[in-house]
Amino acid sequence: MRTGDDRPGDGRMDTRLIHDGRDPAGHAGAVNVPPYRASTILFPNVEALDSADPEFRGVRYGRTGTPSSHAFEQAMAALEGGDRAISFGSGLQAITTCLLAFLKAGDHLLMVDTCYGPTRAFCRRLGRLGIETTFYDPLIGAGIADLIRPETRVVFLESPGSQTFEVQDVPAIAAIAKARGCTVMIDNTWAAGVWFRPLAHGVDVSIQACTKYVAGHADANLGVAVCTAATAMAVKLTAVELGATAAADDLFLGLRGLRTLPLRLARHQDTGFALADWLAAQPEIARVLHPGRPDCPGHALWRRDFTGACGLFAVQFHQTLPTPALSALLDHLSLFGLGYSWGGYESLALPCDPRRSRSAVPWQGGTLLRLHAGLESPDDLIHDLSGGFDRLRKTL
Ligand SMILES: *Cc1c(COP(=O)(O)O)cnc(C)c1O
Numbered sequence: 001m002r003t004g005d006d007r008p009g010d011g012r013m014d015t016r017l018i019h020d021g022r023d024p025a026g027h028a029g030a031v032n033v034p035p036y037r038a039s040t041i042l043f044p045n046v047e048a049l050d051s052a053d054p055e056f057r058g059v060r061y062g063r064t065g066t067p068s069s070h071a072f073e074q075a076m077a078a079l080e081g082g083d084r085a086i087s088f089g090s091g092l093q094a095i096t097t098c099l100l101a102f103l104k105a106g107d108h109l110l111m112v113d114t115c116y117g118p119t120r121a122f123c124r125r126l127g128r129l130g131i132e133t134t135f136y137d138p139l140i141g142a143g144i145a146d147l148i149r150p151e152t153r154v155v156f157l158e159s160p161g162s163q164t165f166e167v168q169d170v171p172a173i174a175a176i177a178k179a180r181g182c183t184v185m186i187d188n189t190w191a192a193g194v195w196f197r198p199l200a201h202g203v204d205v206s207i208q209a210c211t212k213y214v215a216g217h218a219d220a221n222l223g224v225a226v227c228t229a230a231t232a233m234a235v236k237l238t239a240v241e242l243g244a245t246a247a248a249d250d251l252f253l254g255l256r257g258l259r260t261l262p263l264r265l266a267r268h269q270d271t272g273f274a275l276a277d278w279l280a281a282q283p284e285i286a287r288v289l290h291p292g293r294p295d296c297p298g299h300a301l302w303r304r305d306f307t308g309a310c311g312l313f314a315v316q317f318h319q320t321l322p323t324p325a326l327s328a329l330l331d332h333l334s335l336f337g338l339g340y341s342w343g344g345y346e347s348l349a350l351p352c353d354p355r356r357s358r359s360a361v362p363w364q365g366g367t368l369l370r371l372h373a374g375l376e377s378p379d380d381l382i383h384d385l386s387g388g389f390d391r392l393r394k395t396l
Helices: 013-019 046-050 067-080 091-102 117-128 141-147 170-179 229-242 248-280 299-305 323-330 378-395
Strands: 084-088 108-112 132-136 152-158 183-187 205-209 223-227 285-289 312-317 348-352 368-372
Touching: 013 067, 013 248, 067 084, 067 223, 067 248, 084 091, 084 229, 091 117, 091 152, 091 183, 091 205, 091 223, 091 229, 108 117, 117 132, 132 141, 141 170, 152 170, 170 183, 170 299, 223 229, 248 285, 248 312, 248 378, 323 348, 323 378
Parallel strands: 108 132, 108 152, 152 183, 183 205
Antiparallel strands: 084 223, 205 223, 285 312, 312 368, 348 368
16 A cells, blocks of 8 residues: 555556656757746747747747746646646646636635635635635534535645645545535645546545655655646636746756655665654654555545555644743754755754634644654764654754
């Protein structure tokens, strides 16, 4: 289960990721598509200038598409099994643009309570535009039916949830929402498009912050929306209207990252499980929130729908750690960095407080610490954490 990636019918994913989004013959034999830093595109004559490109498939102006974005989008659409992918300058830009593509004043949005914080913040802006949001329990499953109103246009999922990692019943929610005429979107960043393929489970638009595992080296801001044929044009048109676009160098880094994505993810996964096991045995830890562990809410759904886990998970302490205790634990770690984002090669630790960002299901209990297992040796990472726990114990 932790390594499976066989996809009958469309080739093995690892192989596809090496060959998709490349065109050596079109680039003087170069293995990689170079970053096309282009705004103006020159046309050979007036006829070409006047030609129509209603779906923005051609190269007419840098902001609306270049060989760099086309290559990245082709590879991402193939990875997630979509009709078309649209690239963005960040994961958040992909999310906000997709929401605006399908919502108008008077509409209602069902947003998962465990969504990424800035996604939640954007719902407040949607409110000012006359679009009402209801936040729902990530574990609601088929119960979503009771929350869908005649004016509900979009059901948005994120699975596992940000910070607390509840796994959603995506096929059940998608089937009910679609039957009621809603567009179904998911933030698929945790699975990186590799461990879970939402479109095969009934989702219309699968969004990723490629800033995380796809770029994979903490050096790019990049987003993508992988769409069905029925949803792609609405997303692309909205992106063009909003001026949403991805930078050439970030697209290049996204494509480069894709080549090693499964390899890196396998290592992030193994190290994540090793750290989770070690942390679960520490007496200060009340719970390990990792979809691959049986005590994580939605674990059975993860086993059913996912083929693996990334390196991001959280642990909850029995108590709320006062700042000096948290500092003792985290300030002198030598391998784990303190910082936002994740999915790079490096390990990270971040204290989180879901109490401030939950309304459907209040969050309770002690301090939550989110960890990203990087590509360092797992033994060295455990040694680093062990030193932190020793320092923590002296303060308690
Ligand atoms: C980081 C993140 C985003 C936003 O990505 P950016 O590229 O930083 O805008 C969206 N969703 C999730 C789950 C994330 O972790």
